[in-house]
Amino acid sequence: MLLEFEKPIAELEEKLHDMKQLAQTNDVDVSETVKSLQQKIEKLKKETFQNLTRWQRVQLSRHPERPYTLDYIYEITDEFIEIHGDRNVKDDKAMVGGFASIDGQTVMMIGQQKGRNTKQRQTRNFGMANPEGYRKALRLMRMAEKFNKPIVCLIDTPGAYPGLEAEERGQGEAIARNIKEMFMLKVPVICVIIGEGASGGAIGIGIGDRVLMMENTWYSVISPESCSSILWRSWEYKEQAAEALKLTANDMIGNKLIDGIIKEPLGGAHTDMKGASKELKKEILKYIKDLNKVSVEDRIDQRIEKFSAMGAYAS
Template identity: 90%
Template sequence: MLLEFEKPIADLEEKLQDMLQLAQTSNVDVSKTVKSLQTKIEELKIETFQNLTRWQRVQLSRHPDRPYTLDYIYELTDDFIEIHGDRNVKDDKAMVGGFGTIDGQSVMLIGQQKGRNTKQRQMRNFGMANPEGYRKALRLMKMAEKFNKPIVCLIDTPGAFPGLEAEERGQGEAIARNIKEMFMLKVPVICIIIGEGASGGAIGIGIGDRVLMMENTWYSVISPESCSSILWRSWEYKEQAAEALKLTATDMMGHKLIDGIIKEPLGGAHTDMKAAALELKKQILKDIKALSKVSVEGRISQRIEKFSDMGAYAS
């Protein structure tokens, strides 16, 4: 699938392939043309992806080929053991988690998981967790705390599931409890938005010592479409809504709502998943090393202080 702003690049890449094929099937020297096209493609990529609008970054965060939580987990570890269920209702397939080892460092990995095709999307509920998903996540966090293992949360959700049955089982309470408990966890907690970071669905596993965003992701209280439908009674103004929400990684960093931005390969994480995962791994290991040097009391105090300093309020 090509996004609208990717088409000019794809057209040049198609011409490049034609030239390379011509070079293989004939004696025509096209080396200069090939080199020129390669240069143009690289320049166009840089120009395009350095000047993306906020809505275009939202589109990139939803790219169907973009790596999901389990893609990163299996790339980062070779011994991941998934743990299921909240020991109360059922196993929520929209929330996954378990122990894994990253370069010798044992960690608890937790995150929302989307599906690639219709059947998987239904099974994963489009990455929208129910209350049992957040309760499973909290159970795994407490398990990590028990065994003194760092926690890494990979956030990628259009929001917590808003269905009637989710509200009946206490969606708000489950998310609120996670927020409260995550503030007091005794182990290092790193939260990374790897795709969409919407509303309470994201914040339900988003309280950490380090909160990071990958370059082409978004983080906001509401999606551009929902914001547009509330303000203008139509989804037609989603681009304006995205601009007003200021939801990109750069915006969040400017407002001091996150601690850092993880670079993606030129063109987005979906163009080179291994390179994107490598950057993710470097950042995770770097932060775990730094956070492990801080005392438990110091980490908890800094965590509370960091989130308390966000926004403006009157007592």
């Protein structure tokens, strides 16, 4: 699948491919032309991805080929043991987690998981967790705390599931409890938005000592489409809504709502999953090392102060 702004690049890449095939078939030297076209593609890529609008970043975060939580987990870890269930209702497939080893460092990995095809999307509920998903996440966090292992949360959700049954089982309470408990965790907590970071669905596993965003992701209290439908009674104004929401990684770091941005390969994480995973792994290990140097009491105090300082209010 190609996004609209990717099409000019794809056309040039197709021409390059045809030219290489032609040269190979007819034994013609087109090295200079190929080099020139490669330079043109590289230049166009840089110009395109350096000047993306906020809505285009949202589109990239939802790209169907973009790596999901389990893709990153299997790529950056040496071993991963998934743990299931909230020990209360059931195992929510939209929320995954378990112990993993990253270069010898044991961590608890937790995150929302979307699906690649129709069946997987239904099974994973499009990455929208029910209350039991957040309760499972909290169970795993407490387990990590018990064994003194750092926690890494990978956030990628269009929001917590808003269904009637989810509300009956205490969706709001589950998210609120996670927020409260995550402030007091005694182990280092690193949260990374790897795709969509929407509303309470994201913040339910988003309270950390370090909150990071990958370059082409978004983080907001509401999606552009929902914002547009509330303000303009139509989804047609989603691009204007995205601009008004200021939801990109650059916006978030400018407003001091996150602690860092993880660079993605040129063209987005979906064009080079291994490259994107390498950057993610490097940042996770770096911050774990830094946070381990801070005492438990200071780490909790700093975590609380960080989130308390966000926003503006009048007494």
